[in-house]
Amino acid sequence: MMSKQNVPELRFPEFSGEWEEKKLGEISQNAMYGMNTAATDFDGENVYVRITDIEEQSRKLNTKDFTSPSEINDRYLLNEEDILFARTGASTGKSYLHRSLNQNLKYYFAGFLIKFELKGGFNPNFIYPQTLTQKYDKWVKVMSMRSGQPGINGKEYSLLPIHTTSEEEQEKIGEFFNKLDRLIELEEKKLELLEEQKKGYMQKIFSQELRFKDENGNDYPEWEEKKIGEIASFSKGKDISKSDLTNEGEPCVLYGELYTRYKDVINEVHSKTNLPAQFLKVAYKNSVLIPSSGETPIDIAKATAINVRSVLVGGDINILNPINGYLGTFISMIINGRYKKRLSKFSQGKTVVHLYNNDIKKLKIDLPTYEEQKKISSFLEKFNKLIEIRNSKIEQMKNRKKTLLQKMYLS
Known part of the structure; x- marks a missing residue:
């Protein structure tokens, strides 16, 4: 048959x-x-x-x-x-x-x-x-x-x-995929709740409505406002195109991946290239990446911290290198959670908008002590890991659905 x-x-x-x-x-x-x-x-x-x-x-x-x-x-x-x-x-x-x-x-x-x-x-x-x-x-x-x-x-x-096929078989197959869709929707709602919970904590933490205590149960010192130019050095990535990606080689981050793949923190790099590293720009753990071009001011105003040893950075990416005493993951999170709109105002252009290092330097942000930065980042990273797990599960379910579509319908 x-x-x-x-x-x-x-x-x-x-x-x-x-x-x-x-x-x-x-x-x-x-x-x-x-x-x-x-x-x-x-x-x-x-x-x-x-x-x-x-x-x-x-x-x-x-x-x-x-x-x-x-x-x-x-x-x-x-x-x-x-x-x-x-x-x-x-x-x-x-x-x-x-x-x-x-x-x-x-x-x-x-x-x-x-x-x-x-x-x-x-x-x-x-x-x-x-x-x-x-x-x-x-x-x-x-x-x-x-x-x-x-x-x-x-x-x-x-x-x-x-x-x-017969109405009976149509109904059974249709209901099967409906059930699968409902399971995916249920996982997506769980993910949405997690993201909303994280967002709520970020608003309270970065507005200082919610404060952490030190190891002795005492309050940390008051936060201080600083320009990013005071706490970081700056550089830019160099061109790496999609055609330069390979299955083996050095880990790299492309400009487009800051929009589609990565959020606050890069804990795992998904792309690699065999291009000679000496001709490219390397960023190290604790650096922060911000796109230098995009479609809209609010889209471009996003930050991603590097939490791996080192990575090659493609073109159209600004690189912030925090000095001692400042944590890249915290800077990334507070920009995304509190200063996104303020950063977007520094963008230039209409059809394609640009964000330059010299303008990013002017952004003023409130910063706690290094110890409190670490405690806040650790707390929010727990949400990131739960979100990653949920995302991975949803992706697996969607891939399973694709496979079943290919097998349960004529190809």
Whole structure:
């Protein structure tokens, strides 16, 4: 049975027989384009669903920054389990299965999205995961090719190959992935609570509302305000590109990783290069890295301390080297936790913003004694380690889901 072409590699034992291939247009109502109207402040009732409101990795609706359409037209109202596709630009192919997070709200979809409503006999929870597979990604890559920016229109999405099986098997597979998604969501909520707890402690500690005691139970001395230029020397990284990365070699940090991979502290370096170290910039334990270019002032205003022996540092990165008596992990944490907005005001530029060492030197921060810096950093690092463990578990679960998608659907 498993030698048949239209049979998945992994299957529930009670089902047999080949799957059937259809086109999306055969199993759904006609493709419908969204409404072309501007977004306005959220009115508390009508939610505007745009490409940017669908999170790239989770494919869930971002609930933190709802907006409303400037004009209301119920023709564009989303129904439960409608499927949306992004039709143009870099997001082409992004898909979303609509679920009403709040039954008291109405959801309308925007013009750069295309809606498909499945016909009876076709389970959205079974059909939709097929848009999360490598097979789908390859189809999008080919179908979206244009002379200008990529795009896929409604007629083309209607040609998307979809495999179907009995309603019973559709329901079982759909429910299986729903359960897996709920487990991932549960872990993500635990992670969110941890991050909120850490954030709360950081606000209280760095505002000095919460203070630590020394080993004898006595108060530490009052904090002192200093310019960063008084407590650190400065340098810059040198160019290392993604093409320079290798499986073996010296540990290195690239500019982009400060945004995507690392947070307050680098306890483990994930990239390596074989480029000659003598032509590059080396940073050592206790140094602090701050991006020197980025998209927005608030994004660029972030710090990451090095907590490994040494690392090669790529271009577009400012390097702060604290003098004796000042702890890099504490400086990184207090910048991220209390002085992010203040640091962002030193950035320059519009399309691409820059942050220079000479400006970072001017940033004033409150600093406790070295002993209290260590105690605070140790306390917050415990949260970082718990967050890393939770993140790792979520990543493992997501990878497991990807593997199961490849095996439980036809590739």
